[in-house]
Amino acid sequence: MTPRANWKGFLRLSLVTCPVALFPATSESEKISFNQLNRQTGHRIKYLKVDADTGDEVANEDIVKGYELEKGQFIEVTKEELDELALESTRTIDIDEFVEKADIDPRYLIRPYYLRPDGKVGHDAFAVIRETLKEMNKVAIGRVVLTNREHIIALEPLEKGLVGTLLRYPYEVRNEDEYFDEIRDVKVTKDMLDLARHIVNQKAGRFEPGKFEDQYETALIDLINQKRAGKPITPKERPRGENVVDLMEALRRSVGKDAAETKAPKKPGKKPRKAAAGQKEMLMPIAGKKQAKEAATKKPAARPQRKSA
Template sequence: MTPRANWKGFLRLSLVTCPVALYPATSESEKISFNQLNRQTGHRIKYLKVDADTGDEVPNEDIVKGYKIDTDTFVEVTKEELENVALESTRTIEIDEFVDRSEIDRRYLIRPYYLRPDGKVGHDAFAVIRETIREMDKVAIGRLVLTNREHIIALEPLDKGLMGTLLRYPYEVRDPKEYFDEIQDVKVTKDMLDLARHIVDQKSGSFEPDKFEDQYETALVDLINQKRAGKPITPKSKPAATNVVDLMEALRRSVGKEAAPAKAGKSAKKGRKASAGQKEMLMPIEGKKPKEAAAKPAARSQRKSA
């Protein structure tokens, strides 16, 4: 089942227009999340919206947005006033320009979306826009209003659809000089580079997302299953911090360390392939009767966020 669209409107290239829908390209709903509980009762914690001065609970209909001027002064802005800030990008992604993909600084990338025709009409116009971008080997830059903010969006072909990546504005990207100026200028010798390159060569491979396992998620699953089964929890020992005194010696030892697994073949280097969506998640407790086990919700009920 296709998830609900985050945005619906029109994609326009000059006079060519088609209705489109925007969908999130990623999801974190499969990850385990926790509720906050009262330790004494085991009940969930409920948060109330209260007046900061009186302490009285405030109903949703009486809550408005406000921009802070100083400590005790706010400018109130109503929902209607925000809606009246009419921007064409509220309903239309207008393609303003085309740029080379290599020109987009990766720091400006926020998150990916899928863009497809909305409904049964406009597929021809959508295909023209998509194939024009593909043929020119460019990225189309446009704007759209999402979550009450106007965003820059970069569009590029992906299979039969388009992938749109939200981009940051320049004022949102921090100057690296603030962080890098104090890094010391160190001369790296050729011998050090040669050893480091050797380590890189031994670790080189192809990017295959399917072979990566979310080890922290797996550890959470094990923890929860152990607690459900009433088993004791044994804390794992933390790795001791090491102080590298002789960098060349550390590099030489690293080369030897990486060479040993390489002889055992590629299979020894690969981690366990994670199941799609971590479906192995929370299993019924061993020894439970079928009906009792079925009554215990599996992963999804355990993963509802607070």
């Protein structure tokens, strides 16, 4: 199925324009989600939109947005009035400037989107913008309106398309001083730095997301499968941290421990479960694989519904 675009409009660099579509680059839909239930009846909890004063349920068409000026006093704003703001970025991503990727503070990053040409026209103009960014190793900065708000967006090439990352505005990023002021000034000795560098070098590698497994998600799946099978749930012992008394000794022991792990033959690690297969498939069936295969030829196994509350 062709993915559905979150936004369609135009990408413009000076007089070069092409129609484009914006798609979410990430997804949370494969994660386990829970419904809220009434412990007494086992029924789902239903949320209603009610008038805070009368307690009467209010239909969606009768709900408008309101900005609270002071306690109990609101300025109403309708959807039509918001649409009439008509910022140009509602329909066009206008590239304002080009910057170095290293200049973008990671705190400003929100979420990534994929950008591709929309329809059969505009591929040439899109390719010119993409290849220029790639050749000059720059990030293009523009603006786009999503969910009724204007966002800064940083565009960079990825394979045949572009990745656009939404950025926060300065007022959305908290000042670090109020959090870091109480950190003591400590003099770190050369010996400590040498040992720490040695540990870093022993653990150096390339970031490969495929090596990592969401352990909490895996534990949730195991928990649900155990409960479905009627097995007793035994709580696991929580890991406990240790107080560091002698930092130099801890560093030396870390170096020795990592060196021993490096020399020891590595056991074949568990392959992370493929997210593409979907977490639903991991939940079922409880029976052994052979039994499950036989059952599958007769009747599809029931799967638990995972609708969000």
